[in-house]
Amino acid sequence: MALGLSVIFGVVRVVNFAHGEMMTVAMYAATILFAALGLDPFLCMLPAAAAFFAFGYALQAMLVNPFITRPEHSQFMLLVAVAIILSNALLMVFGPDARSVQVDYQLDTFEIGKLLVDKARLYGAAAAIAAASVLFLFFRKTRTGKAIRACADNHLGARIVGLNVKRLYSLTFGLGAACVAVAGCALVLLVDVTPSLGPYYTLLAFVIVIVGGLGSMGGALLGGVLIGVSEALAGLFIDPSAKSMFSFALLILVLLFRPQGLLGSKA
Amino acid sequence: MTLLALRSVSKSFRGLRAVRDVSFQVAEGAIVGLIGPNGAGKTTLFSLVAGALSPDAGEIAFAGRPIHGLHPHQVCAAGIGRTFQIVKPFAALTVRDNVVVGALLRTRSAADARRVADGILDQLDLGAKRHLPAGSLTLPERKRLEVARALATRPRLLLLDEVMAGLRPTECDEMVLLFRELNRSDGLTVLLIEHVMRAVMALAARIVVLHHGQVIAQGTPAEVVRDPAVLECYLGEEAEI
Amino acid sequence: MNRAGAALAVLAALLMALPALAGPYALSVATLILYFAYTGQAWNVMMGFAGQLSLGHALYVGVGGYAAGALFYHYGIGPWAGLWLAMLLCVALGAAIGFLAFRFGISGVYFALLTIASAEFTRIGFDHLGWLGGPGGMFLKVAQRDAWDLVNFRGPPVMYYYAILLFCVFAFALCFVLSKSKAGYYWQAIREDEDAARALGIDTFRWKMLAVMLSSAMTSVSGVFFAFYYNNLFPEQIFNISRSIEIILGPVIGGVGTLFGPVLGAALLTLLSEGITESLGAIGLDIPGVKQLFYGAVLLAIVMFLPGGLWPALSSRLRRAK
Numbered sequence: 001m002a003l004g005l006s007v008i009f010g011v012v013r014v015v016n017f018a019h020g021e022m023m024t025v026a027m028y029a030a031t032i033l034f035a036a037l038g039l040d041p042f043l044c045m046l047p048a049a050a051a052f053f054a055f056g057y058a059l060q061a062m063l064v065n066p067f068i069t070r071p072e073h074s075q076f077m078l079l080v081a082v083a084i085i086l087s088n089a090l091l092m093v094f095g096p097d098a099r100s101v102q103v104d105y106q107l108d109t110f111e112i113g114k115l116l117v118d119k120a121r122l123y124g125a126a127a128a129i130a131a132a133s134v135l136f137l138f139f140r141k142t143r144t145g146k147a148i149r150a151c152a153d154n155h156l157g158a159r160i161v162g163l164n165v166k167r168l169y170s171l172t173f174g175l176g177a178a179c180v181a182v183a184g185c186a187l188v189l190l191v192d193v194t195p196s197l198g199p200y201y202t203l204l205a206f207v208i209v210i211v212g213g214l215g216s217m218g219g220a221l222l223g224g225v226l227i228g229v230s231e232a233l234a235g236l237f238i239d240p241s242a243k244s245m246f247s248f249a250l251l252i253l254v255l256l257f258r259p260q261g262l263l264g265s266k267a
Numbered sequence: 268m269t270l271l272a273l274r275s276v277s278k279s280f281r282g283l284r285a286v287r288d289v290s291f292q293v294a295e296g297a298i299v300g301l302i303g304p305n306g307a308g309k310t311t312l313f314s315l316v317a318g319a320l321s322p323d324a325g326e327i328a329f330a331g332r333p334i335h336g337l338h339p340h341q342v343c344a345a346g347i348g349r350t351f352q353i354v355k356p357f358a359a360l361t362v363r364d365n366v367v368v369g370a371l372l373r374t375r376s377a378a379d380a381r382r383v384a385d386g387i388l389d390q391l392d393l394g395a396k397r398h399l400p401a402g403s404l405t406l407p408e409r410k411r412l413e414v415a416r417a418l419a420t421r422p423r424l425l426l427l428d429e430v431m432a433g434l435r436p437t438e439c440d441e442m443v444l445l446f447r448e449l450n451r452s453d454g455l456t457v458l459l460i461e462h463v464m465r466a467v468m469a470l471a472a473r474i475v476v477l478h479h480g481q482v483i484a485q486g487t488p489a490e491v492v493r494d495p496a497v498l499e500c501y502l503g504e505e506a507e508i
Numbered sequence: 509m510n511r512a513g514a515a516l517a518v519l520a521a522l523l524m525a526l527p528a529l530a531g532p533y534a535l536s537v538a539t540l541i542l543y544f545a546y547t548g549q550a551w552n553v554m555m556g557f558a559g560q561l562s563l564g565h566a567l568y569v570g571v572g573g574y575a576a577g578a579l580f581y582h583y584g585i586g587p588w589a590g591l592w593l594a595m596l597l598c599v600a601l602g603a604a605i606g607f608l609a610f611r612f613g614i615s616g617v618y619f620a621l622l623t624i625a626s627a628e629f630t631r632i633g634f635d636h637l638g639w640l641g642g643p644g645g646m647f648l649k650v651a652q653r654d655a656w657d658l659v660n661f662r663g664p665p666v667m668y669y670y671a672i673l674l675f676c677v678f679a680f681a682l683c684f685v686l687s688k689s690k691a692g693y694y695w696q697a698i699r700e701d702e703d704a705a706r707a708l709g710i711d712t713f714r715w716k717m718l719a720v721m722l723s724s725a726m727t728s729v730s731g732v733f734f735a736f737y738y739n740n741l742f743p744e745q746i747f748n749i750s751r752s753i754e755i756i757l758g759p760v761i762g763g764v765g766t767l768f769g770p771v772l773g774a775a776l777l778t779l780l781s782e783g784i785t786e787s788l789g790a791i792g793l794d795i796p797g798v799k800q801l802f803y804g805a806v807l808l809a810i811v812m813f814l815p816g817g818l819w820p821a822l823s824s825r826l827r828r829a830k
Contacts, residue, residue, distance in 0.1 A: 080563075088801035319707075343709035369709075376690075
């Protein structure tokens with residue numbers, strides 16, 4: 001999930017404030033599909049990813065692209081507005097109660113040595129790594145991927161060379177959205193979904209991305225692991241509900257001392 | 268009296284030595300030109316003097332006091348004004364308000380600042396446009412505004428960064444007259460970076476030539492123009508001497 | 509500008525006379541509008557003047573409210589003393605955030621994230637402070653009084669209305685005076701181009717700090733008002749990011765950096781949203797989230813089509829109509 005944000009921000013340099021909300025929508029989509037068709041969320045991932053790709057593409061093309069030249073905080077506000085609209089639309093349609101997906105293997109665990117690992121979590125992690133690998137290959141090997149990276153490095157230069165920057169941005173946003181869809185499907189097995197989940201996950205994604213390094217995919221993964229581990233540890237030593245405080249403190253520290261993150265490069 | 272003195276000033280950026288062991292002086296009341304090919308380090312030198320950058324080595328003294336390492340606003344308060352190579356007007360403010368911002372450094376009240384601003388605007392022939400937003404001005408007007416704004420801070424030394432670029436010869440001549448007048452009547456010391464030789468020759472009593480971050484020649488215009496090192500570094504360039 | 513002066517006088521008269529003309533519901537809506545107008549104006553000082561986007565302003569509302577509330581709850585100290593503590597704490601907080609941000613060169617989006625993180629951090633923190641009520645909230649004793657008790661800031665709704673009106677007028681006057689003063693010019697310069705400002709002798713760090721501290725001090729007053737008007741404080745609610753967003757809606761819609769923007773925005777938004785809730789209620793629908801959705805839609809529309817906000821567009825129309 002954080003991967004998607006890193007991709008979006010790193011390339012389009014637009015802070016997608018609606019990231020968390022988009023994931024919440026994905027989670028709801030998974031619940032509907034499960035309820036209606038009995039589809040295992042993991043199987044939902046591919047169609048969800050495709051649908052979200054289209055949605056993200058459209059969002060970028062229609063709303064954000066005209067904005068690239070506007071000052072930063074305009075773009076930010078734009079996505080804040082989208083976030084508000086999404087989360088409240090969800091509230092209106094689904095109501096405030098939590099929903100969840102119940103699958104057979106949800107409570108099963110694997111035993112690896114002395115550790116008990118939830119099957120659901122393991123599958124989720126596998127999915128994340130798979131998605132990350134696909135993205136990585138895409139950006140390194142394909143022509144479009146390289147084109148997108150060129151845009152990120154030098155917007156003006158890319159245009160001069162003839163790349164259709166707007167279309168590439170839309171593509172990137174779409175990819176980011178697809179990542180989010182995958183994440184949402186995986187997460188729905190672990191967390192009950194309510195309409196107000198958005199802000200928490202958006203912030204979490206930012207923490208991860210900034211700690212790991214904006215624009216660096218490896219950084220996003222590393223950041224994700226780091227935050228996950230530190231939150232778990234913090235939960236052991238401090239009151240569990242306060243563990244997010246630790247993440248935010250970390251965010252503040254990183255913003256101050258190493259804004260490019262652990263693996264990022266200076267912008 | 269020496270107003271500005273640079274001694275062995277050096278500045279590098281990640282391995283690129285932009286300014287290397289540069290030393291020269293600017294006497295009070297003089298107009299000195301700083302010339303050299305693109306990339307010679309001229310604007311970096313300005314930024315060092317103005318406090319936007321701090322030197323890796325060497326000293327910069329203004330009226331006897333060291334100013335290297337000071338913040339830009341402190342350098343301005345000490346009496347050095349500067350213009351930018353790519354003009355930076357406060358686009359949303361009116362022309363007059365732009366200059367008022369400069370004037371406020373030295374005045375007690377906003378009303379006084381407005382009076383001072385009006386005077387300077389007239390001096391620079393921008394009076395008629397005083398209530399228009401600065402963003403609506405043409406390039407030569409913006410350049411004049413940039414100068415007006417810097418002048419409003421009552422500097423003793425004015426750093427002009429390629430202020431003639433993009434101006435037509437007649438506009439260039441008007442600016443030359445303006446600076447000559449300010450130099451004569453107010454005793455304003457000027458250090459200017461210029462590519463437009465027409466202006467440099469007309470204004471500067473002394474010229475410092477920079478190439479690859481080092482001073483390769485200094486002297487009167489006549490001396491510099493004949494200097495073999497200077498001719499070599501400009502060979503192939505269009506010099507309008 | 510005689511027409512503008514006359515219009516202002518009429519507005520002032522209307523506002524003063526409102527309690528006599530309106531019923532209790534209208535009065536509470538008016539109070540709400542003025543509350544958002546005031547808080548929006550306070551936020552505007554930081555954004556409109558110094559150009560720093562803060563999305564965590566709920567932090568100051570919360571700290572202000574809790575500071576004054578705690579003094580009253582635990583020690584029975586009245587809000588006028590609490591006000592000073594609230595302002596002091598918020599100024600310190602604002603200064604800390606400002607110092608950290610400006611010293612380390614954080615601006616723009618990163619600054620906004622910093623403010624969000626600070627507010628969230630505090631929210632979770634307060635959830636665990638039992639002495640301040642924790643997640644269950646802090647409740648101030650509600651004394652139903654018909655008499656005006658200014659010392660303890662308790663009284664009928666009318667009193668709160670006039671109080672917030674007074675704050676609004678004060679904020680308005682303050683911003684007006686500032687905008688014409690050296691501070692106003694310098695802040696605008698910093699907002700337009702910080703490098704150029706520095707080259708003109710402006711100590712941008714100092715002036716940005718001033719804006720942040722003033723803004724947080726003003727916002728803390730909102731918090732104190734909130735505490736004594738609503739009489740309950742929950743960390744989850746008062747520090748929530750949606751509160752921060754609510755605060756900025758008024759100024760953004762009305763016009764960031766303008767004097768009338770926050771007031772116009774707050775008025776328009778609150779009236780329209782109340783209107784929507786009322787009309788839906790009349791048909792028998794009570795859909796949670798409609799109001800917020802409406803806010804989001806309006807924000808989107810304004811950001812896309814009228815980024816300067818409503819007031820500049822309106823005022824240029826009015827000027828042309830003369």
